[in-house]
Amino acid sequence: MSAGIYILANDVVFDHLVALLNSLEVNGAKDIPVCIIPYDDNLKKVQVEIATRPHVTLFENTESIIFWEHFATQVWKTHAKAQKVWQAKGWTPVHCLEMHRKFCCFDGHFDKFIYFDADTLLMGSLDYIYQKLDKFDWVANDFQYKSDLNYVFDLSSPKLAEIFNFGKLHSHIFCAGWFAAKKGILNRNNSNQLLENLISGEAEILSLRGTDQPLFNYLVARSGISFYNFAYHQSAGVTGNHWSSKFDVRDYVLYDKGRRLTYLHYMSISAAKINQLCAGEDVEIPYRDVFLHYRYLNSPETRPKLAPPxxxxxxxxxxxxxxxxxxxxxxxxxxxxxxx
The missing domain is CATH 1.20.5 (Single alpha-helices involved in coiled-coils or other helix-helix interfaces)
Incomplete structure (x- = not known):
């Protein structure tokens, strides 16, 4: 079975993307092919970068992009609360529609894959993740289950208890910024039935604290595919991955109480802040030297010299x-x- 990595990106997160690609090459994923899913058409710098990396390609299946964007649009347009809130804020009918292009992973070339948000750095080997996909269709490695369920589902909806078992549901939620799965487990056939359920009223259980993440969690839980979360099942031996945690740094690799991280996720730190940093501004982000190391790994002479504050x-x-x-x-x- 072919194994690969998908990343959603455009020129706005170009600095993130370069840092991630460099971290993949030096921290255990050098020989794993990577496919960039375009967030939008703003891709000039991304395409130039792809041309310099033989193992990196651009996802070009426009039919898949159209299908999943249409799928998400149909779901969210039936979500009355979402439409009311987003309209009041002057947002588009489907907030962050482009984030739903992550679903294109299921139509790609890789039989089993790991998805990375661009604002991530690889710290260690991914072998154990791919191996777990031999037994499960979906694999996560995060502590989202310790957070409020309201980040994924609307707890005020009476339908939620009718659709899901709360006990099981809490152990199955995950962060949609990083996950592993198999090609085709969400496809045209099963997605049509899931779409019918959603537009017939079940969409109301989706939380508004995200768009793609609630929908991902719903589809995985509702379809009943096999699910495994390392952080839930092996919590005592699993590292953190969010930048807000306190990690030790050794040779630009992060460790959690002596255990090497698999990845670091810069979730919720804006791309604008990263872009300012890479433009030479003295911007503080967690593990700044680590990020700058990977961002300029192949071109250290271009690393900005930050003026002291x-x-x-x-x-x-x-x-x-x-x-x-x-x-x-x-x-x-x-x-x-x-x-x-």
Missing amino acids: NLLVRLQRNLKAWVIQKLNNVQFKLRNFWDR
């Missing part, structure tokens, strides 16, 4: 760090109080 900026950062520390201390004390 002035006194006012340093004071503001110190104050922010102090406030965050105090808030964390308060949250810790409250958790201890309620856990008694």
Whole structure:
């Protein structure tokens, strides 16, 4: 079976993409083919970069893109709450429609694949992920299940309890920014039945805290395909992956209490901030030196020399760090109080 990697990207996240591609090459995925799914037509820099990397290609199945965008549009247009909220904000009828192009993974060339959001860095081997796909159709490796279900499903909807078993559902939610699956497990046949369920009223259970993520979680849970989450089943031996965690850095690789991370996800850090950093502005992001190392791995001479921040900026950062520390201390004390 062929194995590969998909990434959703365009020129807006070009700096992210280059850093990710470089991290793939040096941290265990050098020989794994990569396919870039276009977020939109803003791809000039992406196409130039692809031309320099023989193992990287561009997803060009326009029929697949059209199908999945149409699928998502039909779903969200029947979601009354979404339409009301998005219209009030002046947004398009389907917010972030392009994010649903991730579904094109199921129509690609790879028999089994791992999907990466562009704002990710590979830290370690992916072999164990691909091996798990020999037994399961869908594999995750995140701690989304510890978060509020409301990030994925609308808990105020009475239909939710009618459709899903809450006990099982909580253990099956995942972050749609990184996952592994097999070609065709979501396809024209089973998606048609799932679409009928959604437009007949089940769409209302989808949370508005995302667009593609609630829909991904619904389709995986509703279709009943086999699912495995390393973080849930092997929580004691699985590392974190979100930038907000405290990791140790050794030779530009991150470790969680001595265990090497598989990947680091810069989720919720804007592309604009990354672009400012790569343009030479003194922008603070977590593990900044790690990101810059991978971004300019093949062209260290172009790495920006960041000017040191002035006194006012340093004071503001110190104050922010102090406030965050105090808030964390308060949250810790409250958790201890309620856990008694």
